[in-house]
Amino acid sequence: MIGALLLRALRQHAALLGVLSAALLLFEWAVVWVAARIDMGPGFRQLLETLLPPDVLEIIMGQFGFGDFQGTVSFGFQHPFTLVAVIAMVTVMATLPAYERETGLLDLILARPVPRWAYLAASAMLVVITALLAPLAVLGGAAVGLLVVEAPQPVAWTSYLPAAGGLVLLLLAVGGYALLFATDARRRGTAVAQVVGVTLLFYWLDFMGDYWDLLETARRLSPFFYFDPASAARNGIPPGDAFVLGGIAMVTFAAAFLSFRRQDL
Amino acid sequence: MTIPPTIFTRDLTRYYGSTVGVEGLTLEVEGGEVFGFLGPNGAGKTTTIRLLLDHIRPSRGESLLFGLPPHDPASRSRVGYLAGELALDGRMTGAGTLRFLAALQHPSRKEAVSRRREELCQRLGLPQEDLVRRVREYSRGMKQKLGLVAAFQHDPELLILDEPTTGLDPLVREVVFQLMAEARERGATVFHSSHVLTEVDRSCDRVGVLREGRMVALLTMEDARRAATRVVVVEFQGDPPLAELEAAGLELDHREGPRMVLKILGGLTPVLQALARHPVRHLSLPEPRLEDAFHSLYHRPGGGP
Numbered sequence: 001m002i003g004a005l006l007l008r009a010l011r012q013h014a015a016l017l018g019v020l021s022a023a024l025l026l027f028e029w030a031v032v033w034v035a036a037r038i039d040m041g042p043g044f045r046q047l048l049e050t051l052l053p054p055d056v057l058e059i060i061m062g063q064f065g066f067g068d069f070q071g072t073v074s075f076g077f078q079h080p081f082t083l084v085a086v087i088a089m090v091t092v093m094a095t096l097p098a099y100e101r102e103t104g105l106l107d108l109i110l111a112r113p114v115p116r117w118a119y120l121a122a123s124a125m126l127v128v129i130t131a132l133l134a135p136l137a138v139l140g141g142a143a144v145g146l147l148v149v150e151a152p153q154p155v156a157w158t159s160y161l162p163a164a165g166g167l168v169l170l171l172l173a174v175g176g177y178a179l180l181f182a183t184d185a186r187r188r189g190t191a192v193a194q195v196v197g198v199t200l201l202f203y204w205l206d207f208m209g210d211y212w213d214l215l216e217t218a219r220r221l222s223p224f225f226y227f228d229p230a231s232a233a234r235n236g237i238p239p240g241d242a243f244v245l246g247g248i249a250m251v252t253f254a255a256a257f258l259s260f261r262r263q264d265l
Numbered sequence: 266m267t268i269p270p271t272i273f274t275r276d277l278t279r280y281y282g283s284t285v286g287v288e289g290l291t292l293e294v295e296g297g298e299v300f301g302f303l304g305p306n307g308a309g310k311t312t313t314i315r316l317l318l319d320h321i322r323p324s325r326g327e328s329l330l331f332g333l334p335p336h337d338p339a340s341r342s343r344v345g346y347l348a349g350e351l352a353l354d355g356r357m358t359g360a361g362t363l364r365f366l367a368a369l370q371h372p373s374r375k376e377a378v379s380r381r382r383e384e385l386c387q388r389l390g391l392p393q394e395d396l397v398r399r400v401r402e403y404s405r406g407m408k409q410k411l412g413l414v415a416a417f418q419h420d421p422e423l424l425i426l427d428e429p430t431t432g433l434d435p436l437v438r439e440v441v442f443q444l445m446a447e448a449r450e451r452g453a454t455v456f457h458s459s460h461v462l463t464e465v466d467r468s469c470d471r472v473g474v475l476r477e478g479r480m481v482a483l484l485t486m487e488d489a490r491r492a493a494t495r496v497v498v499v500e501f502q503g504d505p506p507l508a509e510l511e512a513a514g515l516e517l518d519h520r521e522g523p524r525m526v527l528k529i530l531g532g533l534t535p536v537l538q539a540l541a542r543h544p545v546r547h548l549s550l551p552e553p554r555l556e557d558a559f560h561s562l563y564h565r566p567g568g569g570p
Contacts, residue, residue: 109369
């Protein structure tokens with residue numbers, strides 16, 4: 001039963017998942033290619049030092065990992081294009097219950113002997129698959145790039161496994177609150193707007209926390225605070241960050257199940 | 266061991282804010298019965314069905330299908346459902362939709378369901394070349410046929426059909442009535458929700474009439490016909506003897522050209538005797554119209570079953 005629901009959803013979204021995964025793979029491959037050129041180019045760091053104030057340079061070198069080739073490659077895991085694409089993929093999948101409620105298809109499905117938890121379990125599995133697939137595509141791009149591009153320093157593609165793992169956890173957290181919004185919304189548009197609004201707020205909190213002391217504590221509320229691919233590529237994912245992101249995912253998924261159990265369709 | 270009624274509701278009530286969806290509905294529908302659920306749009310028919318299928322939760326009261334509460338998925342494993350406003354996934358093909366819905370209903374009876382599906386598609390006029398097309402390309406009638414196949418394909422013990430003939434041509438409607446009759450013959454229960462009196466009249470054993478969320482009548486079709494006002498259509502050769510007709514228990518309802526449509530208020534014998542005393546050009550005694558009986562139920566203030 002869950003298999004039939006999941007298979008149908010995957011078939012419907014196969015094109016979207018395929019195209020975006022391919023785009024992510026190509027994009028990360030391009031990041032590796034550019035990183036190799038930048039690092040090999042003369043005086044790139046000196047150029048940045050000339051152009052940028054020291055505090056901005058520190059952020060770029062530190063937070064975004066532009067300090068060396070390995071760090072620059074990891075930037076592909078948190079580039080705005082990557083984040084927008086992967087979050088869009090997860091949001092589309094997670095808001096499927098709202099879409100099916102909006103169209104009335106949910107009535108038809110739940111008029112069958114399908115328990116509500118089973119329907120939502122299929123939706124949750126779809127989110128999990130997407131949360132695994134998208135970082136895998138980025139990791140694949142890094143691996144292909146590192147294989148075919150002449151790198152200035154030897155870097156194993158496996159060193160990006162923790163960065164991909166961090167992205168999986170971030171996407172599970174986003175997918176969790178997206179699913180929660182979707183179980184409560186009567187229209188997909190409403191759920192998508194809520195996800196976009198909350199995600200932008202979280203991103204802004206984390207980004208601005210670097211510049212604005214007032215947000216130093218508040219940024220800890222943002223899942224993006226616990227996602228640092230540059231650091232993960234070097235030192236692995238800090239257990240605390242994994243715990244927080246995993247915890248957000250578990251709590252929001254559980255809340256989505258509870259909410260859906262009580263809802264009028 | 267007693268067999269529970271197929272459908273049981275007690276004081277089933279659902280409010281939407283201050284609006285009544287359905288209120289105090291108490292009903293039992295037995296196995297093998299074709300039950301008509303009649304009422305104008307907004308009377309609460311669809312709300313009742315959504316409560317029975319656990320799509321919405323009651324404000325008070327309870328409902329059971331086969332003795333099981335609606336939130337138990339087992340209660341829905343024996344149900345075939347056709348929604349009044351049928352929503353299908355436009356991106357799927359017709360065949361894919363039917364296979365998907367069958368997989369959710371009875372994954373273990375794949376072959377039997379597949380054979381039945383083929384037969385139903387043939388009878389309802391859904392050829393293979395239509396089934397391979399995406400549902401978004403279907404007309405309203407074709408979608409309705411697809412919904413009917415989905416409801417009947419696993420030979421359910423209870424069919425909940427919300428306006429099943431909407432958008433269908435007369436020939437296909439006939440097939441739907443045949444399918445309902447066949448379902449009854451094999452012992453299934455049919456819960457036929459409609460606002461079309463003639464359809465309920467020809468298909469049902471018993472009828473419940475809803476008005477503004479409340480059941481205002483629950484009677485057998487036989488009783489309903491008996492309760493219906495009979496009329497006589499007559500055209501006299503000369504002036505109509507109105508006073509004499511009134512004395513015989515007739516009341517002028519309206520005129521259709523030279524013909525008068527008269528309501529029969531009492532027995533038939535004095536009417537025939539009164540008419541026999543005058544030269545008549547035309548006389549007909551149509552079957553009692555359920556419509557009249559139900560119209561009076563719809564418009565009577567504070568009616569109850």
